[in-house]
Amino acid sequence: MSRIQSTFATLKANNKKALIPYITAGDPHPKFTVELMHAMVKSGADIIELGVPFSDPMADGPVIQRASERALVHKVGLRKVLALVKEFRLDDDNTPVVIMGYANPIEAMGIATFAASAKESGVDGVLTVDYPPEECEGFIAELNKHDIDSIFLLSPTTEVKRIDLVVKQATGFLYYVSLKGVTGAANLDVEEVKTRVANIRKQTSLPVGVGFGVKDAATAKSVAAFADAVVVGSRTVLTIEQSSEETLVANISALIEELRSAID
Amino acid sequence: MQLYDMPDERGHFGQFGGSFVAETLVEALDELRVMYEKYRHDPEFLAEYAYDLKHFVGRPSPIYHAQRWSDKVGGAQIYLKREDLNHTGAHKVNNTIGQALLAKRMGKPRVIAETGAGQHGVATATIAARLGLECVVYMGSEDVKRQAPNVFRMKLLGATVVPVESGSKTLKDALNEAMRDWVTNISDTFYIIGTVAGPHPYPMMVRDFQAIIGIEAKEQMQEMVGRQPDAVVACVGGGSNAMGIFYPYIDVPNVRLIGVEAAGHGLETGRHAAPLSTNSAVGVLHGNRTYLMQDEDGNIIETHSISAGLDYPGVGPEHAWLKDIKRAEYVGITDDEAMTAFHSLCRTEGIIPALESSHALAHAEKMAKTMRKDEIILVNLSGRGDKDINTVAKLANITL
Numbered sequence: 001m002s003r004i005q006s007t008f009a010t011l012k013a014n015n016k017k018a019l020i021p022y023i024t025a026g027d028p029h030p031k032f033t034v035e036l037m038h039a040m041v042k043s044g045a046d047i048i049e050l051g052v053p054f055s056d057p058m059a060d061g062p063v064i065q066r067a068s069e070r071a072l073v074h075k076v077g078l079r080k081v082l083a084l085v086k087e088f089r090l091d092d093d094n095t096p097v098v099i100m101g102y103a104n105p106i107e108a109m110g111i112a113t114f115a116a117s118a119k120e121s122g123v124d125g126v127l128t129v130d131y132p133p134e135e136c137e138g139f140i141a142e143l144n145k146h147d148i149d150s151i152f153l154l155s156p157t158t159e160v161k162r163i164d165l166v167v168k169q170a171t172g173f174l175y176y177v178s179l180k181g182v183t184g185a186a187n188l189d190v191e192e193v194k195t196r197v198a199n200i201r202k203q204t205s206l207p208v209g210v211g212f213g214v215k216d217a218a219t220a221k222s223v224a225a226f227a228d229a230v231v232v233g234s235r236t237v238l239t240i241e242q243s244s245e246e247t248l249v250a251n252i253s254a255l256i257e258e259l260r261s262a263i264d
Numbered sequence: 265m266q267l268y269d270m271p272d273e274r275g276h277f278g279q280f281g282g283s284f285v286a287e288t289l290v291e292a293l294d295e296l297r298v299m300y301e302k303y304r305h306d307p308e309f310l311a312e313y314a315y316d317l318k319h320f321v322g323r324p325s326p327i328y329h330a331q332r333w334s335d336k337v338g339g340a341q342i343y344l345k346r347e348d349l350n351h352t353g354a355h356k357v358n359n360t361i362g363q364a365l366l367a368k369r370m371g372k373p374r375v376i377a378e379t380g381a382g383q384h385g386v387a388t389a390t391i392a393a394r395l396g397l398e399c400v401v402y403m404g405s406e407d408v409k410r411q412a413p414n415v416f417r418m419k420l421l422g423a424t425v426v427p428v429e430s431g432s433k434t435l436k437d438a439l440n441e442a443m444r445d446w447v448t449n450i451s452d453t454f455y456i457i458g459t460v461a462g463p464h465p466y467p468m469m470v471r472d473f474q475a476i477i478g479i480e481a482k483e484q485m486q487e488m489v490g491r492q493p494d495a496v497v498a499c500v501g502g503g504s505n506a507m508g509i510f511y512p513y514i515d516v517p518n519v520r521l522i523g524v525e526a527a528g529h530g531l532e533t534g535r536h537a538a539p540l541s542t543n544s545a546v547g548v549l550h551g552n553r554t555y556l557m558q559d560e561d562g563n564i565i566e567t568h569s570i571s572a573g574l575d576y577p578g579v580g581p582e583h584a585w586l587k588d589i590k591r592a593e594y595v596g597i598t599d600d601e602a603m604t605a606f607h608s609l610c611r612t613e614g615i616i617p618a619l620e621s622s623h624a625l626a627h628a629e630k631m632a633k634t635m636r637k638d639e640i641i642l643v644n645l646s647g648r649g650d651k652d653i654n655t656v657a658k659l660a661n662i663t664l
Contacts, residue, residue, distance in 0.1 A: 055431065055563040056549060058440045059286035059447070065430055077561025103284055103548040108562025130284040130548060134274065157291035157450065166287075177288055181448035 003096040003124045004149050004172040007046055008207045008228065017224040017263050019044055020209060021256055022100065022233035024051035024067035025084055026076030027240055028248070033084045036240075036252055041095045043253040044260030048088075049127075049231065052081050052101030059129045061181075063234040066241065078105040078114070082121040089122035098125035098151055098172075106139070115142035125149035125172045133169040140169055153177050154200060156192075167204040173229060176200060177212045188213035190222045197226055217262035224263035232259060268514045270585065275464020275552075277585035283463040284548045289443070292450045297465045299370050304472060309365065316361045317476060320394065321351045323358075325477075327484040327642070333612045340635035342628050343493065344615070344645040345481050345509060354618065354647030355477060355505045356387035360456055362473035364391040367454035374398040374453045378442040380407055380435030380501075381572035381620075382414025383647060384458030389423035399423040402441045404434040407572060414651060432566050435576055439550055459502025460580030463551030467580050474508025481642060482512055489640065495520040495631060498644035499624040500594065501537065501574035503583045505646035514591060523583060524627045526569030527596030537567035537575050540587050540594035549577070554584045570599035570655065571619035573647075597623040603659065605629055606649065618647035619655065 001009070011018055021040050025033050037048050053071035057064060078101070085097050099118065106114050106128060118126065126148055131139060133152065140150050149172025154163060156179065167174065176197055178188040197208050210223045211231025220230045236255060243251045275281045283293060303309040317323040325346045334342045347355040360377075367375050375397050379385030385401040392399035401418055405427040408415055418425050431437035439462075446455040460467045460474075478496075485492050496513055498506035500523040510521045528536035536542070539555040547556040549564060557565050557577040569575040586592035597605075602619060605626035609617050617625060621644070628643045635641070649656075657664050 053563075056436060056440055058443050058550070059288065061444070062430065069431070072563065075561075077559075077563070079561070104556070104558065104564075105562035107547050108545065108558060108560065129286045130551070132283065132285065132287060132290055135282050135284055153287040155286075155288040155291070158287060159291065162290070181288070181444070 002147060002149055002172065003094065004047065007096050008173065011046060017227065018046040018207070018209065018229035019256070019260055019263055020047045020049050020229050020231045021045050021236045022049040022051060022231060023236055023240065024053055024064060024071055025081040026053055026071030026074055027067040027237065028070050028245070030074055030076050030080060030084065032248060034087045035249055037088050038091065039249050039253045040256050041092060043256035045095070045256055047096045047098060047229070049098045049100050049233070050081065050085065052078050052099060052105055054102045054105060057102065061234060063237050063241070067237045078109055082117055082123065085123055086121040096124040097122065098127060099123050100127040101129065103128050103130050111139045111142050115146050115148060119146035119148055123148060125151045127151035127153070127175060129153070133166055151175055156196060160203070163200060163203050167206065170206060173207040173209050174200065174204065175231065176208055176210050176227070178210050179213045181212070188219065190219070193223065194226045217258050220259050221262040230259070230263055270582065271464065271468055275468065277582050278588060279546070280554050280581035280584040281464060281467055281552050283551060284553065285463050285551050286447070288447045289463070292446065293463055300366065300465050300469050303366060303369060309369065312365055313362055316365070317358065321357055321361070322349065323476065324480045324484070325349050327481060327488060329488070330613050333609060334632065336612055337629050337632045339632035339637065340494070340639040340641050341637070342632055343485070343640060343642045345477060345642060347477060347505065347644060347646045348615070348617065348621070348648035352383070352387045352390050353650065354383045354387070355474060355508060356384045356458060357390065358476055358508065359458065359470050359473040359504060360384070360387040360391045363454065363456040363469070364395055364397065367397065367456070368395055370454060372452055372454040374400070374449065375456050376400045376402065376442050376445050376453055377456045377458060378402045378435065378438040379458065380404070380438070380575060381651065382407070382411040382418070383573060383651065385423070385425070386414055386417050386421070388456050389418040389421035392423065393421045400445065401425050402428050402438040402445070404428050404432070404438050406433040407435065407438070410572065411651070413654070435572070436550070436564065459504040460507045460582060461502045461550055461552060461554070461578060467552065467582055470504050471507045471511055471582060474504050475511045477505065477508040477644060478510065478512035481509060485642065492516055492519050493640040493642035494518070494635070495522055495641045496644070497522045497524060497624045497628045497631070497641055499524045499574060499620045499646060500540070500579060500583060501526070501576045501620065502578070503580035505644050507580060507582055509644040510586070510592060521586070521592040522627065523592055523594045524623045525594060525596045526571060526574035526623060527598040528568040528570070530598055531596045535568040536596060537569045537577065538596040539577065539579050540583060541596040552581045554578050554581045570602060571623065573618070573620040574623065595627055597626045601626040606656070615645070616649035617645055618649045619652045621646045
């Protein structure tokens with residue numbers, strides 16, 4: 001059983017929902033990334049989603065794009081991100097880490113080299129934003145070879161037939177994008193998301209996480225009422241942006257604790 | 265019937281092209297693909313398109329034998345396909361009309377576009393005004409500063425111009441921002457992409473709308489000289505004007521197709537926008553797989569060209585394919601070489617070419633010198649240079 005599967009199994013047994021915070025690796029400086037990851041786990045994160053900085057993050061909003069820009073100043077590329085995960089693993093062998101990013105850095109490294117290196121670093125899942133299932137059969141085969149989960153997005157506009165196609169390829173969990181738009185966009189309509197998630201469940205037994213637009217504890221709480229996981233991205237990144245180097249870790253810990261108690 | 269039959273049904277040109285987008289855009293692209301398939305051979309749609317090309321744009325654009333310039337260069341005869349004479353001053357309008365008519369049929373009241381130099385933005389604003397569509401154009405804030413006259417033109421035409429402050433603040437960032445708008449406003453918005461890049465069906469659709477250039481050229485050359493040219497030369501940024509003139513010639517044997525990229529300060533300096541002629545690595549950007557200027561981490565690197573329209577780190581996937589199958593050749597022309605050709609055409613033929621097109625002219629000049637007087641080069645003169653007079657004046661330290 002993969003780390004992601006056993007995490008969801010344990011949560012389910014305890015009647016709890018997963019909290020998945022996102023940060024961009026290397027933001028605001030690579031020296032903070034591992035410390036932030038540990039702090040988030042300590043404050044109640046179940047899975048860490050780690051963004052790979054990219055020069056052209058088309059599916060992200062301005063908040064996460066700025067995080068990429070801050071990290072790229074320090075030349076944090078995919079290899080460095082994997083090295084950070086490896087460093088995290090020295091002190092944490094339980095918490096799943098999902099890498100989220102764009103196809104080009106992976107292709108620049110080579111898909112086989114990436115998959116082997118990701119496994120070796122302790123990565124559990126990979127979400128490649130601009131790899132729809134039709135375009136990444138070879139990549140998924142590489143991930144499967146190393147027992148790395150392939151996380152896929154589903155959106156409000158994904159039709160029933162297409163959900164079938166996606167869930168056939170997906171492992172670990174599904175990530176439902178709760179609104180039309182980019183990361184960090186407007187507030188989500190909880191009732192609509194609830195209906196959508198219920199429909200997705202008719203087609204898969206995989207856990208379903210909800211993200212894009214979870215901006216505060218109240219939204220996190222209402223989403224946790226029906227989803228298996230709550231993904232919080234732009235909100236965490238914004239907290240990093242608004243913190244000084246001294247307050248960074250404390251502010252992120254406080255935010256995660258607040259979200260944790262809201263969804264419990 | 266053409267023998268060449270690309271792309272495949274999912275938009276692949278061999279390993280290139282495809283549709284590399286987030287799940288949030290898949291539905292919109294599927295809708296577009298289905299609607300384009302429905303209308304691309306629809307006689308009524310095509311008649312409407314042809315009517316606008318004739319009466320609104322002024323097509324067919326003539327072919328002109330640049331005799332004095334050919335004599336001066338010494339060698340092959342150079343002919344110019346005069347896309348500079350189109351309404352709005354460039355080839356871009358051929359495509360924006362096609363896509364705007366499609367937007368209308370799809371019931372989308374709002375169109376958006378990205379623009380670098382502003383030519384595609386102006387061409388989009390123009391047809392949006394004519395069809396009564398709301399129009400928003402994304403433009404890097406650096407380009408907004410550099411291309412003030414075109415920004416004003418778009419505003420005169422009723423468009424909203426949004427300066428983009430992210431990334432390098434140029435064309436690629438404008439494209440990212442337009443994509444974000446589209447994904448947020450999918451239900452009422454049509455995204456008019458200006459070049460043969462982006463996810464399927466854009467590279468194919470833009471090529472099809474621009475193919476009118478090559479279709480006319482084949483007839484016109486036959487009429488004028490009784491045969492087809494020995495070489496067709498066009499500049500390549502994203503590659504829409506080149507694809508437009510190349511496409512109908514792909515199946516014609518013995519016609520060399522030559523794409524001219526921006527070599528900027530020189531291919532060896534790294535300060536250029538020439539992914540094909542420098543054998544850049546293959547990667548994924550803006551929804552398609554193609555040759556890309558990138559660093560070892562796979563991040564896109566900043567490009568340089570004197571011509572904003574060629575200043576793009578990728579290239580349309582069909583050009584990548586034509587390079588790999590060796591049907592087309594790709595070369596680089598520096599800023600300086602393009603400027604020399606620019607002045608030469610102004611003084612010898614009374615035509616002010618766009619700086620983009622000047623790259624094609626410069627390469628045609630090089631080739632012509634090595635060819636016989638009875639050989640023919642056809643250059644796609646993709647746009648007029650009025651928009652560039654500020655850039656040219658600045659180079660000569662002249663304040664207008």
